[in-house]
Amino acid sequence: MKKYGAEFLGTFWLVFGGCGSALFSAAIPPMGIGYIGVSFAFGLTVLTMAYAVGPISGGHFNPAVTLGVFAGGRISSKEVLPYIVSQLLGAVAAAALLYVIVTGNVEPYVFDNTKPGAFAANGYGDLSPHGYNLKAAFLAEFILTMFFILIILGTTDARANGKFAGLAIGLALVLIHLISIPITNTSVNPARSTSQAIFAGGGFLSQLWLFWVAPIAGGIVGGLIYKGFFSKE
Incomplete structure (x- = not known):
């Protein structure tokens, strides 16, 4: 239960800090943090919780990470579903x-849930911040998540310097956001996609499948x- 509690809190902090920065601070003139600020907010949430509760649960905070780590042979199959449920509950x-x-x-x-970024939700096509279509969105989410897992598994490998794993993973998430927010x-x-789509509603819910399948x-x-x-x- 300590592991599942850690995943709940870590995912809660990721959504609250990352999506909260997008909702409250991104576009406020003249001091709005913009894409760069939101990118760092997401990275900092993972970096801080990786050190706070990562030693307890591994610091996944993400169903795609849990399944990627499982595919990499780092956790057992019996842990996968409880991890994902804990993450979803924390995000919502x-x-x-x-x-x-x-x-x-x-x-x-x-x-206005007909416009991109409503309630910091994810979308493609008409709901993409800069109009990217389904194929572009799928490729971006697939490739970026693949490299995110490679970074996570590499920096937490027994042969790596584990003291810097949280820093590398957090900065990787910053880079991922700098690439793909548009x-x-x-x-x-x-x-993270599910929690925001629930409250955004509309087309964000019908597009949610991509943000499960691709990552x-x-x-x-x-x-x-x-x-x-x-x-x-």
């Missing part, structure tokens, strides 16, 4: 609190590549 709890906060402003929160608003994490496929491929080519065995 964070999104619910974000909704309460963002709608508590004196000025009514303008919520494409999909960056997912690489089905739990999970990329995560599994990344895990298999590391296990097959780079593991010590």
